[in-house]
Amino acid sequence: MITKRIIPCLDVRNGRVVKGTNFENLGDVNDPVALASYYSGAGADELVFYDITASAEGRGLFTDILKKTASTIFIPLTVGGGINTLEDFDRVLKCGADKVSVNSGAIRNPDLIGQAAKKYGDQCVVISADVKRVDGRFTVFAKGGRENTGMEAIGWIKRCVDMGAGEVVLNSIDTDGVKNGFDLEMLDAVCNAVSVPVIASGGAGRAEDFITLFQTLPKVDAGLAASIFHFGEVNIAELKRLLAQNGVNVRL
Amino acid sequence: MTAIIDYGVGNLFSLKSSFAAIGADAVVTSDPAVINDSDRIILPGVGAFADAAKKLRDAGLDSVLKAQVKTGKPLLGICLGMQMLFEKSCEYGEHDGLGLVQGSVVPMQGVIPAALKIPHIGWNALIFPADRPRSEIYKYINEGDCVYFVHSFYGADCGDAVTAYAEYGALLTASVQNGNVYGTQFHPEKSGDVGLKILKAFTEI
Numbered sequence: 001m002i003t004k005r006i007i008p009c010l011d012v013r014n015g016r017v018v019k020g021t022n023f024e025n026l027g028d029v030n031d032p033v034a035l036a037s038y039y040s041g042a043g044a045d046e047l048v049f050y051d052i053t054a055s056a057e058g059r060g061l062f063t064d065i066l067k068k069t070a071s072t073i074f075i076p077l078t079v080g081g082g083i084n085t086l087e088d089f090d091r092v093l094k095c096g097a098d099k100v101s102v103n104s105g106a107i108r109n110p111d112l113i114g115q116a117a118k119k120y121g122d123q124c125v126v127i128s129a130d131v132k133r134v135d136g137r138f139t140v141f142a143k144g145g146r147e148n149t150g151m152e153a154i155g156w157i158k159r160c161v162d163m164g165a166g167e168v169v170l171n172s173i174d175t176d177g178v179k180n181g182f183d184l185e186m187l188d189a190v191c192n193a194v195s196v197p198v199i200a201s202g203g204a205g206r207a208e209d210f211i212t213l214f215q216t217l218p219k220v221d222a223g224l225a226a227s228i229f230h231f232g233e234v235n236i237a238e239l240k241r242l243l244a245q246n247g248v249n250v251r252l
Numbered sequence: 253m254t255a256i257i258d259y260g261v262g263n264l265f266s267l268k269s270s271f272a273a274i275g276a277d278a279v280v281t282s283d284p285a286v287i288n289d290s291d292r293i294i295l296p297g298v299g300a301f302a303d304a305a306k307k308l309r310d311a312g313l314d315s316v317l318k319a320q321v322k323t324g325k326p327l328l329g330i331c332l333g334m335q336m337l338f339e340k341s342c343e344y345g346e347h348d349g350l351g352l353v354q355g356s357v358v359p360m361q362g363v364i365p366a367a368l369k370i371p372h373i374g375w376n377a378l379i380f381p382a383d384r385p386r387s388e389i390y391k392y393i394n395e396g397d398c399v400y401f402v403h404s405f406y407g408a409d410c411g412d413a414v415t416a417y418a419e420y421g422a423l424l425t426a427s428v429q430n431g432n433v434y435g436t437q438f439h440p441e442k443s444g445d446v447g448l449k450i451l452k453a454f455t456e457i
Contacts, residue, residue: 001419002374003398040444045375071269076400076442096265098442121299123371123402166371197373221374251375251398 003251005045005222008229011052033068040073042236051081063095070096101126104142117164127165132173154193161194171201179205182213197221207239214248254278255290261297261304270441276455284316297332301343326432326457334435353430355410364421371404376418387415392449399438
């Protein structure tokens with residue numbers, strides 16, 4: 001049976017891995033190529049590689065970093081950040097990405113999802129949504145979580161999947177950086193609305209949070225985190241052993 | 253030297269890089285002369301069957317591959333590349349395959365329980381059939397090792413050509429072999445060390 005995936009996320013700015021709390025106060029952490037290679041060796045099932053400032057500042061990804069990463073590691077690689085056009089898809093796929101994640105680019109131009117799915121296949125298109133509760137309503141934010149779009153999140157995500165997105169990364173701004181566990185309520189709502197894989201993001205602080213995630217919400221396919229892996233607070237190999245001991249099917 | 257067939261379908265960057273990582277010589281090519289000179293051939297592929305089969309035919313590479321297989325040269329089809337080895341595909345209409353391995357490509361939908369997501373995407377364990385010797389491409393790995401899958405259709409009615417299954421609500425064909433023709437539904441170039449070991453074993457055939 002298919003295994004639950006553990007996915008470290010490398011937020012990249014100026015060729016370096018960064019991670020902030022609630023998307024603010026970014027601090028330089030590590031070299032993306034070395035970190036990617038380390039994670040692959042430790043048993044990461046996939047890597048997500050975001051240029052987190054690209055959508056705000058209109059920058060493209062640093063494709064040389066991407067190429068170096070993709071020639072060193074041989075696990076699935078998802079790339080996001082600054083993906084606004086089919087040319088952006090093409091650019092990162094040629095550098096070794098397997099999946100391309102769209103966020104602000106799809107909010108500006110929803111047709112991008114359908115066009116990319118038609119050209120590269122549904123499996124290649126990931127909708128990444130930054131979602132925050134506003135007056136008790138799940139609301140989509142754009143530009144790295146800085147801009148309230150006013151759109152209701154579940155409807156937006158469902159629409160993206162209908163247009164051809166093959167996977168969803170749900171990042172809860174409410175729990176991101178808080179390290180008190182994933183946003184189970186928000187994830188449950190998304191899992192019940194779509195039939196494609198859902199990746200949980202935002203809020204993992206310790207290994208137990210992943211156990212709770214997969215035991216409480218069996219429909220969630222993967223757990224994604226950044227700083228707890230980068231700072232060594234959670235070791236991926238140990239996490240996967242712990243998950244297996246708790247009855248979660250993982251690749252060891 | 254391994255010839256990785258470039259016919260305008262899918263992403264060859266990782267495949268080429270993975271050969272570099274195992275220290276094997278590989279070239280991405282659509283040139284029949286280079287393919288004829290190679291020691292072994294990889295047929296990659298991602299996307300829709302009909303489109304890929306047409307591109308392969310339009311480039312005249314279907315007959316090149318068939319002729320090369322007749323000489324005994326090892327051929328490995330990966331993902332859609334494996335599916336093209338079969339006799340036919342039922343992906344959005346009926347389409348002819350290369351007919352190098354028995355079987356046909358059919359949708360998973362209706363075969364696996366409705367609660368399971370399609371595509372079958374992620375890492376799944378290899379199960380070896382008990383009634384046949386282990387395929388040479390698995391000589392460096394173990395049963396139960398996980399490899400990376402992304403597919404919505406699979407090879408059915410492959411008979412004793414099946415060299416491994418993956419369990420996803422049903423036993424799905426994970427790999428096939430007919431003499432010197434090999435196919436993996438999964439992506440060895442995305443399956444970490446296990447995948448690299450499978451590619452290494454293929455380069456030693």
